[in-house]
Amino acid sequence: MGTFETFDHTADVGLVIRADSFEDLLATAARATFDQMLEDWPAEVEVLTEVAARCASGLECDRSELLVVWLQELLYRFDTERLVPLTFEFYSVGPGEIRAGVGFGKFDPQRHRTHLEIKAVTYHGLEVRRQADGTWSARFILDV
Amino acid sequence: MGMEKQAYSGPLEDIGGYRWRIPKSYKPGMRVDGLIYADRKLIDAIRHDNAAEQVANVACLPGIQKASLAMPDIHWGYGFPIGGVAATDPAEGGVVSPGGVGYDINCGVRIIRSDLRLDDVKARLETLLAAIFAHVPCGVGVGGPIRFSSSELRRIVRDGARYIAARGHGWPEDVERTEAAGALDGADPDAVSKRAYERGHDQVGTLGAGNHFLEIQVVDEIYDEKTAEAFGVAKGTVAFMIHCGSRGFGHQICDDALKAMRGAARKYGFDLPDPQLCCAPVESEEGQRYLGAMRAAANYAWANRQLLMDLLRQAVAAVFGATAERLGLHLIYDVAHNIAKIESHVLDGRPRDLCVHRKGATRAFPAGHPEVPEVYRHVGQPVLIPGDMGRYSFLLVGLPAAMDETFGSVCHGAGRAMSRHEASRRMRGDDVRRELAARGIIAMARSPKGLAEEHSDAYKDVAEVVDVVERAGLARRVCRLRPLGVIKG
Numbered sequence: 001m002g003t004f005e006t007f008d009h010t011a012d013v014g015l016v017i018r019a020d021s022f023e024d025l026l027a028t029a030a031r032a033t034f035d036q037m038l039e040d041w042p043a044e045v046e047v048l049t050e051v052a053a054r055c056a057s058g059l060e061c062d063r064s065e066l067l068v069v070w071l072q073e074l075l076y077r078f079d080t081e082r083l084v085p086l087t088f089e090f091y092s093v094g095p096g097e098i099r100a101g102v103g104f105g106k107f108d109p110q111r112h113r114t115h116l117e118i119k120a121v122t123y124h125g126l127e128v129r130r131q132a133d134g135t136w137s138a139r140f141i142l143d144v
Numbered sequence: 145m146g147m148e149k150q151a152y153s154g155p156l157e158d159i160g161g162y163r164w165r166i167p168k169s170y171k172p173g174m175r176v177d178g179l180i181y182a183d184r185k186l187i188d189a190i191r192h193d194n195a196a197e198q199v200a201n202v203a204c205l206p207g208i209q210k211a212s213l214a215m216p217d218i219h220w221g222y223g224f225p226i227g228g229v230a231a232t233d234p235a236e237g238g239v240v241s242p243g244g245v246g247y248d249i250n251c252g253v254r255i256i257r258s259d260l261r262l263d264d265v266k267a268r269l270e271t272l273l274a275a276i277f278a279h280v281p282c283g284v285g286v287g288g289p290i291r292f293s294s295s296e297l298r299r300i301v302r303d304g305a306r307y308i309a310a311r312g313h314g315w316p317e318d319v320e321r322t323e324a325a326g327a328l329d330g331a332d333p334d335a336v337s338k339r340a341y342e343r344g345h346d347q348v349g350t351l352g353a354g355n356h357f358l359e360i361q362v363v364d365e366i367y368d369e370k371t372a373e374a375f376g377v378a379k380g381t382v383a384f385m386i387h388c389g390s391r392g393f394g395h396q397i398c399d400d401a402l403k404a405m406r407g408a409a410r411k412y413g414f415d416l417p418d419p420q421l422c423c424a425p426v427e428s429e430e431g432q433r434y435l436g437a438m439r440a441a442a443n444y445a446w447a448n449r450q451l452l453m454d455l456l457r458q459a460v461a462a463v464f465g466a467t468a469e470r471l472g473l474h475l476i477y478d479v480a481h482n483i484a485k486i487e488s489h490v491l492d493g494r495p496r497d498l499c500v501h502r503k504g505a506t507r508a509f510p511a512g513h514p515e516v517p518e519v520y521r522h523v524g525q526p527v528l529i530p531g532d533m534g535r536y537s538f539l540l541v542g543l544p545a546a547m548d549e550t551f552g553s554v555c556h557g558a559g560r561a562m563s564r565h566e567a568s569r570r571m572r573g574d575d576v577r578r579e580l581a582a583r584g585i586i587a588m589a590r591s592p593k594g595l596a597e598e599h600s601d602a603y604k605d606v607a608e609v610v611d612v613v614e615r616a617g618l619a620r621r622v623c624r625l626r627p628l629g630v631i632k633g
Contacts (some may be wrong), residue, residue, distance in 0.1 A: 008563035010193070010220060011355070037284055039593065056403045072399065079343045079392045082285055107285050114284035115591045116564075117353035117633065119247040119395045123402070124222050124420060143222070143247050144354050144564075 002028035039113040042105025152196040207238025215555035223420030226504035234426035241423035244501030250445035251389030259472035273629040283590030288349035304443030305450035313454035332436025344393025349451035353633030360629035390445035477526035481556035508542030534600025558606035567602035589632035
């Protein structure tokens with residue numbers, strides 16, 4: 001698993017992610033995003049399912065866009081099914097979509113303490129880079 | 145860890161009367177001037193981030209009229225500054241921009257008066273707050289009290305607060321005392337994505353988290369007796385304020401629109417200085433689709449605040465063993481501060497239908513305006529300006545100058561003075577709770593960390609913001625409200 005840190009952005013939260021591979025970057029970004037929402041995490045995987053995150057048709061779908069649609073998909077799963085992503089197995093990444101087997105824990109508002117509500121993953125200053133040493137980094141801001 | 149900020153180094157001309165101009169000669173593409181309302185102290189703070197540059201960028205939008213306006217609580221936003229007002233003329237190719245509304249479509253405020261006096265509430269404050277906290281869903285991932293079916297959700301997006309009130313969760317007068325009578329015409333249920341419906345299906349009647357809140361307040365200062373009387377407020381009486389929006393439903397609609405409009409500038413042949421200002425002509429297919437969906441989200445937000453108020457009334461009534469009617473729990477007003485609306489404004493001596501974006505700005509129509517509820521038409525529209533949880537909020541009334549200059553708009557709040565991280569680094573949730581308690585304020589929150597991030601010092605003093613609005617002649621102070629109890633998600 002890669003690493004992440006936050007950076008200040010007035011009313012919102014910025015995240016910087018570093019990882020050895022793009023797949024690891026996606027998993028770490030998911031972990032970092034949900035870390036802003038939750039103070040307590042579900043202890044175990046209760047639902048194992050395939051997640052497909054797709055870019056909108058007709059739009060350029062680079063690695064930055066893939067990262068955004070991936071996080072949007074996971075936030076949607078939380079909003080609609082109260083699912084928290086815990087484990088990841090990536091089947092395919094690009095072009096145009098990410099397919100992964102994700103192990104989710106179930107969020108229970110009575111048991112799990114929470115922190116911020118994330119409205120959206122924004123495009124402001126969004127960056128995904130492959131470094132000279134082959135590792136990956138990403139930088140993005142969550143509107144909270 | 146560092147604050148991402150860029151200071152503004154462009155022109156800001158003091159043209160007097162708490163008005164600062166960014167001339168349209170500042171950068172290529174500006175179609176009108178920028179105009180910021182501020183005093184010298186606030187303008188110095190405004191220079192420290194890039195919000196003034198964003199005012200200049202908004203001045204580049206096709207069809208923009210008069211000026212790109214900014215209120216004294218202006219701060220950096222995504223494309224549009226928060227505290228920005230921009231009106232475009234659809235007949236001149238004017239655009240609508242999702243960034244000019246924001247992710248939380250129809251985030252807004254409502255205030256409920258009561259006949260309860262400070263002494264009635266003081267002794268039972270903790271019980272009252274606990275009862276409301278238990279009855280009003282708040283926090284991340286907490287669903288609402290009613291699971292609406294798909295067909296009911298479509299009614300909500302079409303009829304907003306009217307539908308909720310008609311189902312028995314409110315009084316007929318509530319709707320009359322809500323901006324747009326609780327629902328914008330032209331909401332298009334078919335323009336809303338399946339995902340938005342899925343995200344919104346169990347969030348009607350939920351407060352959420354972040355800067356949203358429910359407060360018990362006491363009216364501690366009256367500035368304008370006649371208007372206060374018209375609004376039903378008196379010194380020493382207790383009021384309740386709700387700040388909330390359209391929840392995941394609105395967030396998804398904004399996300400969808402940002403994708404749908406990404407190529408619109410190229411398609412319709414105009415340049416934008418910042419891709420985040422993405423927009424489409426009001427009259428285009430993309431513009432109409434967004435407006436239809438945005439109105440649906442606005443109506444969802446009014447329904448949400450209506451149901452929250454119903455839950456609040458139930459909790460207060462239960463604690464005092466009397467009906468909400470008996471306790472005088474009347475809605476004073478509900479107003480949006482993130483919205484785009486087609487409104488009629490007089491420009492160059494003739495009325496024109498304009499698309500008015502208020503991104504962190506509050507409508508403030510004066511006495512006599514037909515959209516001001518009849519009960520307030522002789523004094524003007526109530527304007528709700530929440531402050532921070534440790535100091536005060538204000539109730540203002542709109543004045544004719546706002547109609548003449550700012551498309552009937554004023555500020556929307558205090559604005560943050562420090563980042564969330566900085567706020568929580570300085571103080572923990574329990575410390576904030578203790579500090580508030582020392583001031584006689586009880587706070588309850590699902591997230592102690594979130595409470596720390598929202599503490600009083602993290603916000604600017606809203607009195608300074610309101611002072612500028614009043615001195616500039618846009619609105620007049622009616623009363624000040626001091627918090628007694630605070631609920632945060």
